[in-house]
Amino acid sequence: MKGRLYGVGVGPGDPELLTLKALRLLRTCPVVAYQSAEDKESVARGIVAEYLPGNQIEVKYHLPRALDPYAAQPIYDQVVTPIAEHLAAGRDVVVLCEGDPLFYGSFMYVFTRLSDQFETEVVPGVSSPMGCASALSVPLTYRDDVFSVLPATLPAETLKAQLLNADAAAIIKLRRHFAKVRDVLHHLGLASRARYIERGTMINQKIISLDEVYPDQVPYFSMILVPSQSRL
Amino acid sequence: MKGRLYGVGVGPGDPELLTLKALRLLRTCPVVAYQSAEDKESVARGIVAEYLPGNQIEVKYHLPRALDPYAAQPIYDQVVTPIAEHLAAGRDVVVLCEGDPLFYGSFMYVFTRLSDQFETEVVPGVSSPMGCASALSVPLTYRDDVFSVLPATLPAETLKAQLLNADAAAIIKLRRHFAKVRDVLHHLGLASRARYIERGTMINQKIISLDEVYPDQVPYFSMILVPSQSRL
Secondary structure (H helix, E strand, O other): OOOOEEEEEOEOOOHHHOEHHHHHHHHHOOEEEEEOOOOOOOHHHHHHHHHOOOOOEEEEEOOOOOOOHHHHHHHHHHHOHHHHHHHHOOOOEEEEEOEOOOEOOOHHHHHHHHOOOOOEEEEOOOOHHHHHHHHHOOOOEOOOOOEEEEEOOOOHHHHHHHHHHOOEEEEEOOHHHHHHHHHHHHHOOOOOOOEEEEOOOOOOOEEEOHHHOOHHHOOOOEEEEEOOOOOO | OOOOEEEEEOEOOOHHHOEHHHHHHHHHOOEEEEEOOOOOOOHHHHHHHHHOOOOOEEEEEOOOOOOOHHHHHHHHHHHOHHHHHHHHOOOOEEEEEOEOOOEOOOHHHHHHHHOOOOOEEEEOOOOHHHHHHHHHOOOOEOOOOOEEEEEOOOOHHHHHHHHHHOOEEEEEOOHHHHHHHHHHHHHOOOOOOOEEEEOOOOOOOEEEOHHHOOHHHOOOOEEEEEOOOOOO
């Protein structure tokens, strides 16, 4: 019998924001897989490290990001092969994913390749916009608000139009796009309302004002929230 | 010493999607508060019922929804008074909230009234769009997608414009607005891509096609997801 594939969200960073279901699965499955940058520790594994029973097979995989999507396909196919082999051999595999697996998650690369071959279950996790809103103690959306998640990779004009169309927003993937985003927020008069946070809910979380940020020192795990101004 | 106010997300419905942090707090705080419709059981309490230690003070409050926001203020002030009294008497209070407390959450009514008087901490939860995406096994967003959460209460023309502006969307608060939303989706050619789910992750979860839905039988806990069509 084939193994079962679990895509498990481990939340935004605080290990205590793991769900009970995620905890049960990562304690009982024989194989745990996670993605990480080439020579770095896996963030997702770091979040759950204290809960791992210590007797599991661990599969680490690397997704090169800057590739052209077409050229990338055979490489991604190769990346998921070890996971497929464990499943084919009848071993259940938990794939860890920061935040939520189906929401901009690295699990999608596994899901799109293996979910038609193996029984697959996804365990949702606390997503980073909600984790960051809680860390900032900022009510994000009320009542009939439109809320948008906007990747900072979008052109400035697109970001402007999207922010004008939304009552509240989370701007993700800031890194080298930070200066552009800050300019857009100033231009729209949203800079004073916007809140910046690095590594929200993680142990080294950092909350500073937009104007204190050095644009060349913005980590991947950073976010700008533009909270709603609606009334209750 | 004053008590501490905790706004705790209990997730979309499956009790196993509670976070470890939420579990710890609701087991140890002397007072647990939750909102519910006038003569109904509280949904949030139902999600965590099996974890309650049984020796707590429980505070049930009711937020009348259909009120004019201005007329509602003194009523909402009164609703949170019992919570404020426990806090003033030095008792920590956990306020339960479906999904995430700061994301369209009923906790906001408490937060905006009490967080400046009492030390307040918010515990994020798994939000319903992510819970429903997992229940449907549908990848929601990839890479540089724009994702929007759209209340079905918005006018049809606004919903159309917003859906055209987003790569993926979650349409919430469907209830008596379902027929309007379905028309909009058909008009935009999105109906075959859209997925409908009732009570996602709850024990009585129901997944049917858009055209099988009876517009007069749509519960509050229902959602339409329009997943991304991006490539990885």
